[in-house]
Amino acid sequence: MNKRLAVAVALAAAFAAIPAAQAGSIAPTFNVTVNLTSKCQVTTAPTDVAFTTYTSFQGTAATASTTYGVQCTNTLPYTMALDTTATNTVAGLTYALALSAASGTGNGAAQSYTVNGTMAAGQGGTCALGSCSGTEGRTLTITY
Amino acid sequence: MQVAKATGCARTPWRRGCRVGAFALALAASGAWAGQASVPFAVTVNLRTGPETGTCQTSPESPARPSIVSIDCHAKPLEPSAVPSTPQARDGRAFRFVIPTGRGDERYGGVDLYAGTGTITSWRVVHLSDWDYLEMTVGW
Secondary structure, X not given: OHHHHHHHHHHXXXXXXXXXXXXXXXXXXXXXXXXXXXXXXXXXXXXXXXXXXXXXXXXXXXXXXXXXXXXXOOOOEEEEEEOOOOOOEEOOEEEEEEEOOOEEEOOOOEEEXXXXXXXXXXXXXXXXXXXXXXXXXXXXXXXX | OHHHHHOOOOOOOOOHHHHXXXXXXXXXXXXXXXXXXXXXXXXEEEEEOOOOOOEEEEOOOOOOOXXXXXXXXXXXXXXXXXXOOOOEEEOOOEEEEEEEOOEOOEOOOEEEEEEOOOOEXXXXXXXXXXXXXXXXXXXX
């Protein structure tokens, strides 16, 4: 009898220790982390700056241009430049290239720019035939 | 800081690897770290050494060698035509038009047209941007 009583008392004590109808809450915190490496990329590469046809000693300057696209991380500043080792000469004709902008700030989307080329009038060029074609490779560099 | 924890640098931040990593992170945060993207392209031109227009003349006929004809061509742009001279009366009601097609020392040739009685002749010189041409209508 004593044993039964003792068991009953123990069970009652156990249930009494559990908060039956009362709900509690906890709010653990955690962080979401990332290491973002900023980057720029050329989305649309420039095509050739083609001066098409230039006639020796022609009276008007020749112009040509090409467009390209740059996509950079949002708020990332960057600069754009052309290589400086080029001769700026094709078929003996001197030309000049200029960028529509020398720098920019990324906004996450592709941004469009232009390379403008000018070939002054009155040049003779170098050509032993009736016509010649000339090509010079150039490089556009985005620094960020 | 999160990187330091992940690499164990939080406990031993004086280690060389941790110092280098911290320096790189500091550079990246300050904007001094630079990357580059380069793309090639080409500048091209087709150089023509002569104009598209020119004039050619045959050599004077040689009775001794009639089978040989020399043609001398000048790659020189055509000069604008001069204004034709006023029609000159000739043989009563006939008119003669002398239309110069050259200027100065260089003459490309000429049109000496004799329009007799009963001939209706009209002409005009059409000036285009880079060359001129003579348009003539003759009726009879």
